[in-house]
Amino acid sequence: MKKRGIGLGCGWYGTGYGNGFPDVSSAFVEIHDDGSATVSTGAVDVGQGSSTVFAQIAAEELGLEPQDITVITGDTDTTPDSGTSAATRHTYNTGNAVLKAVREAKERLLDHAAHEFSCTSAQGIELKEGWIGVIGDPSRRQPLADMVFQARLHGERFISAESSTARTTPVDRENGQGAPYWPYAFGAQVAEVEVDTETGLVQVLRIIAAHDVGRAINPTQVEGQIAGAVAQGVGYALMEEVELHEGVIKNPAFSSYLIPTALDVPNIQTIIVEEEEITGPYGAKGLGEPAMVPTLAAVVNAIYDAVGVRITSLPATPEKILAALVEKERTFGEGGMRQNIDS
Amino acid sequence: MNIELRVNEQDFRLVVEPDERLLDVLRNRLGLIGTKEGCGEGECGACTILMDGKAVNSCLVLAAQAVGHELMTIEGVGDRLHPHPLQKSFVELGAVQCGFCTPGMILSAKALLDRNSQPSEEEIKEAMSGNLCRCTGYDKIVKAVQRAAEEVAR
Ligand code: FES
Numbered sequence: 001m002k003k004r005g006i007g008l009g010c011g012w013y014g015t016g017y018g019n020g021f022p023d024v025s026s027a028f029v030e031i032h033d034d035g036s037a038t039v040s041t042g043a044v045d046v047g048q049g050s051s052t053v054f055a056q057i058a059a060e061e062l063g064l065e066p067q068d069i070t071v072i073t074g075d076t077d078t079t080p081d082s083g084t085s086a087a088t089r090h091t092y093n094t095g096n097a098v099l100k101a102v103r104e105a106k107e108r109l110l111d112h113a114a115h116e117f118s119c120t121s122a123q124g125i126e127l128k129e130g131w132i133g134v135i136g137d138p139s140r141r142q143p144l145a146d147m148v149f150q151a152r153l154h155g156e157r158f159i160s161a162e163s164s165t166a167r168t169t170p171v172d173r174e175n176g177q178g179a180p181y182w183p184y185a186f187g188a189q190v191a192e193v194e195v196d197t198e199t200g201l202v203q204v205l206r207i208i209a210a211h212d213v214g215r216a217i218n219p220t221q222v223e224g225q226i227a228g229a230v231a232q233g234v235g236y237a238l239m240e241e242v243e244l245h246e247g248v249i250k251n252p253a254f255s256s257y258l259i260p261t262a263l264d265v266p267n268i269q270t271i272i273v274e275e276e277e278i279t280g281p282y283g284a285k286g287l288g289e290p291a292m293v294p295t296l297a298a299v300v301n302a303i304y305d306a307v308g309v310r311i312t313s314l315p316a317t318p319e320k321i322l323a324a325l326v327e328k329e330r331t332f333g334e335g336g337m338r339q340n341i342d343s
Numbered sequence: 344m345n346i347e348l349r350v351n352e353q354d355f356r357l358v359v360e361p362d363e364r365l366l367d368v369l370r371n372r373l374g375l376i377g378t379k380e381g382c383g384e385g386e387c388g389a390c391t392i393l394m395d396g397k398a399v400n401s402c403l404v405l406a407a408q409a410v411g412h413e414l415m416t417i418e419g420v421g422d423r424l425h426p427h428p429l430q431k432s433f434v435e436l437g438a439v440q441c442g443f444c445t446p447g448m449i450l451s452a453k454a455l456l457d458r459n460s461q462p463s464e465e466e467i468k469e470a471m472s473g474n475l476c477r478c479t480g481y482d483k484i485v486k487a488v489q490r491a492a493e494e495v496a497r
């Protein structure tokens with residue numbers, strides 16, 4: 001018989017290296033005389049989209065389009081170190097370094113422009129759609145490229161280097177006190193599953209995933225990160241297991257270590273929650289790893305809701321589910337009397 | 344041994360080892376490195392190419408077996424200036440993350456659309472189930488194939 005159930009999972013996750021480990025990102029920025037800009041950072045985009053986020057941040061500050069920004073990454077000859085692409089840290093930490101660097105170069109540019117436009121303060125200058133000019137006075141503006149080009153002829157360059165260090169203190173081993181991570185990410189997911197009581201097979205039908213990302217700098221990428229995490233979470237919950245024998249992995253192949261295919265992944269509905277993280281770039285914080293955390297609990301809880309058995313070790317394989325169903329029947333008789341377990 | 348291969352509508356005369364895999368010939372001798380090797384044992388689909396319009400794992404085919412067949416790799420599907428509707432929709436919908444599975448995904452999808460221009464969601468998932476992706480959760484990939492199908496139909 002196939003039985004359906006619904007389960008909820010909630011998760012929180014400390015992002016960054018944490019526990020006092022130095023967590024530093026850096027960036028160089030240069031605004032060029034063709035009206036474009038370059039961001040250099042050691043942060044490597046492994047597909048999560050960090051380079052796109054950096055381009056968006058620089059473009060937003062400079063009144064340009066993301067395609068006007070060249071992002072150079074991961075070259076130890078030319079880019080400043082920004083740590084690893086790990087710990088859910090690039091949008092937040094490297095994003096902060098990029099933002100600081102862009103703002104520094106921009107400040108110099110605005111000061112220069114204020115002088116050129118005979119404006120008393122740089123606060124009266126704006127960068128918009130590739131132009132630089134005096135706020136509220138359309139007669140006093142010029143293409144950004146012209147301004148930077150003229151400045152260059154006078155020996156002015158708009159170049160900056162900045163870094164950003166995440167807040168973290170080690171936990172006191174005596175009393176457990178400390179602030180190991182900042183910021184924390186939060187999420188909740190609901191899973192609907194169908195369990196086949198004859199075979200023990202679980203099909204995850206649907207996942208609704210709500211995640212607080214502070215601010216979604218790139219909503220498409222946020223959805224992509226959530227969907228990817230849900231797929232890994234489904235694999236973690238139901239099929240993936242590294243089998244070790246005397247320190248040797250017995251299943252180091254896709255034929256013996258199964259990961260979800262397109263057919264195993266449920267319908268995924270994402271809900272982006274934007275609760276501003278004031279220390280993040282435009283209020284953003286990381287999402288990569290935490291998006292997987294609630295999936296496991298949601299799936300395992302949904303299995304319980306469907307057939308009344310608690311699976312307490314992962315993955316929840318058909319063997320484990322069948323064994324638990326047999327055990328339940330033995331204890332509570334035919335039909336299982338799920339109420340007995342619940343009460 | 345001397346063989347002749349037809350890849351992306353071009354003919355190549357090659358000297359290969361009798362046991363050389365088609366995947367290696369494409370990548371190492373022809374420089375068509377868009378085709379990836381994920382597992383080398385027919386499980387991941389990263390090495391997918393089209394052979395007479397059908398998706399095959401090039402890690403499981405010997406170069407010599409490909410003689411006389413029409414081969415297509417990702418390089419033959421489209422380019423920056425003339426992207427195939429699938430390539431366009433993958434980029435536009437964010438169906439590419441690390442990109443390692445992408446060439447194989449596109450070719451499996453192309454094989455599907457070439458024989459069934461209006462596949463259902465289930466048919467898409469079925470056709471793509473031999474291509475593993477660790478990044479995207481397949482969600483946007485399936486949507487990108489649907490979008491491309493709509494465009495092809497138009
Ligand atoms: S490399 Fe051919 S299927 Fe994985």
Ligand code: FES
Pocket residue numbers: 047438439440441442443444445475476477478479
């Ligand atoms: S995009 Fe990374 S494996 Fe598919």
